[in-house]
Amino acid sequence: MSQDPYDLLGVARDADADTIKKAYRRLARQLHPDVNPDPETQEKFKEVTAAYEVLSDPQKRAAFDRGGDAFGGAGFGGQGAGFSFTDIMDAFFGGQGGAGGGGRGPRSRMRRGQDALIRIEIELAEAAFGVTRELKVDTAVLCETCHGDGAAPGSQPVPCETCRGQGEVAVVQRSFLGEVRTLRPCSACRGFGTIIPDPCRDCSGDGRVRAGRTLTVKIPAGVDTGTRVQLGEQGEVGPGGGPAGDLYVEIHVAPHETFVRQGNDLHCTVTLPMSAAALGTTLTLPTLEADVENGAGSGVETSFEIDIDPGTQSGTEQVLRGRGVPGLRGGRGDLVVTTVVETPTRLDPRQEELLRELAAIRGEEQPTGQVKAQQKSVFGRLFGH
Numbered sequence: 191m192s193q194d195p196y197d198l199l200g201v202a203r204d205a206d207a208d209t210i211k212k213a214y215r216r217l218a219r220q221l222h223p224d225v226n227p228d229p230e231t232q233e234k235f236k237e238v239t240a241a242y243e244v245l246s247d248p249q250k251r252a253a254f255d256r257g258g259d260a261f262g263g264a265g266f267g268g269q270g271a272g273f274s275f276t277d278i279m280d281a282f283f284g285g286q287g288g289a290g291g292g293g294r295g296p297r298s299r300m301r302r303g304q305d306a307l308i309r310i311e312i313e314l315a316e317a318a319f320g321v322t323r324e325l326k327v328d329t330a331v332l333c334e335t336c337h338g339d340g341a342a343p344g345s346q347p348v349p350c351e352t353c354r355g356q357g358e359v360a361v362v363q364r365s366f367l368g369e370v371r372t373l374r375p376c377s378a379c380r381g382f383g384t385i386i387p388d389p390c391r392d393c394s395g396d397g398r399v400r401a402g403r404t405l406t407v408k409i410p411a412g413v414d415t416g417t418r419v420q421l422g423e424q425g426e427v428g429p430g431g432g433p434a435g436d437l438y439v440e441i442h443v444a445p446h447e448t449f450v451r452q453g454n455d456l457h458c459t460v461t462l463p464m465s466a467a468a469l470g471t472t473l474t475l476p477t478l479e480a481d482v483e484n485g486a487g488s489g490v491e492t493s494f495e496i497d498i499d500p501g502t503q504s505g506t507e508q509v510l511r512g513r514g515v516p517g518l519r520g521g522r523g524d525l526v527v528t529t530v531v532e533t534p535t536r537l538d539p540r541q542e543e544l545l546r547e548l549a550a551i552r553g554e555e556q557p558t559g560q561v562k563a564q565q566k567s568v569f570g571r572l573f574g575h
C-alpha cells in the first residue's frame with residue numbers, strides 16, 4: 191500500500207475538501223460492493239476509501255503532505271485507525287454497504303436506479319439505414335448540491351440513536367414458548383442506521399433530482415417496430431445517488447406511403463392499365479434510399495427500372511433480390527412487387543369500338559368464362575381438406 195492517495199482519488203494536490211469528497215463519491219458509486227461485488231473491484235474500493243480517509247482528515251493529510259506514510263500501516267477498518275472503514279461507510283452510505291447481504295445490520299441508502307423507457311417514431315428509411323436522433327429525456331440525476339449523500343453541504347449523516355447505528359432494533363414478544371427476541375428494521379432511521387439531521391434542500395435528502403437533458407442516440411440500421419436500443423447507465427439515478435439504471439429507446443416505425451415492410455422484405459403494389467399489362471412495359475420505381483436526406487445528391491440510387499413482361503396477369507409477383515431492408519445482422523431483404531391490372535372504365539365510343547373489334551379478332555365476343563376451383567385448392571391446402 192504505497193500508492194499516492196491523491197492519485198487514487200484522481201485529484202490535484204491542492205484540491206479542496208469539497209472536490210475530494212466529490213471525487214470519492216464518484217468512485218464509490220462505481221466501486222460500491224452493492225453495485226459491483228467483484229473481488230477486484232472491492233479491493234479497489236477499499237484503496238480508494240483508505241485514500242479518502244487520509245485526505246478528508248486535515249491532520250492525516252498534512253502528515254502525508256510532509257512526507258509521512260499515508261496509510262500508517264493500519265490497514266482498513268482495523269483497530270488503530272482512528273477513523274475506520276466502517277465509519278466512512280456509515281457516514282456516506284448509512285451502513286456497511288452490502289456486507290453479508292443477509293439483512294443484518296444497517297442497509298445502504300445507495301441503490302441502483304431503475305431502468306427508463308422512452309418510445310420514438312422514426313421513418314421506414316431511418317429504420318432501414320440507421321439514424322442519429324437527439325432525444326429529450328427526463329430522469330432522476332445526481333444531486334450536485336450534496337453529491338448524492340442527501341446531507342446539506344457542510345453537514346453529515348449521524349448515527350441513529352434509537353438503534354445505535356445498527357439499523358435494526360430487538361423486539362421481545364411473549365408467547366407460550368417464552369420470550370421471543372426478533373430483530374426489526376429501526377423505524378427511526380428506516381433501517382439505514384443513520385439520520386440526516388439537515389437534509390439537502392435541493393433533493394430533500396434523496397441524493398437525486400429530476401432533470402431534463404438531451405441525448406444523442408445512434409439507431410442502428412435494420413431496426414423494426416418494437417426494437418429496443420439500450421443505453422447503459424442513462425436511466426434513473428438511484429436513491430442516495432446510486433448508479434443509474436439503463437435507458438431503453440423503443441422504436442416505432444411510421445407507415446410508408448409506398449412500401450409495406452414484412453421482416454426484412456418490402457412489399458409494394460403497382461397498378462397497370464390493361465393494355466400495358468398485355469403489351470409489356472418498363473416501370474420506374476423509387477428506392478427506399480430516395481427517402482434518406484440528401485440521398486439524391488450523394489450518388490445514392492433513388493430509382494430503378496423493372497420490366498413488366500407482355501401478358502402479365504393481375505396478382506403477379508416479382509421478387510427483386512436485395513432491394514429490401516438491411517438486416518440487423520447483415521444481409522438484405524427483397525422487394526416484392528405485385529402487379530394489379532386495371533380494367534378500363536368510362537369508355538368513349540371510339541375506345542368501345544376498338545375493344546369490340548379486338549374481342550372479335552380474338553374470338554372473345556361470347557366468352558364462357560373459366561370456372562376453376564382455385565380458391566378451394568388454396569383453402570384445401572391451408573386446412574387440409
Ligand SMILES: [Zn+2]
Pocket residue numbers: 333334335336337338340341390391392393394395396397398
Ligand atoms: Zn441533494
Ligand SMILES: [Zn+2]
Pocket residue numbers: 350351352353354355356357358376377378379380381382383384
Ligand atoms: Zn435507527
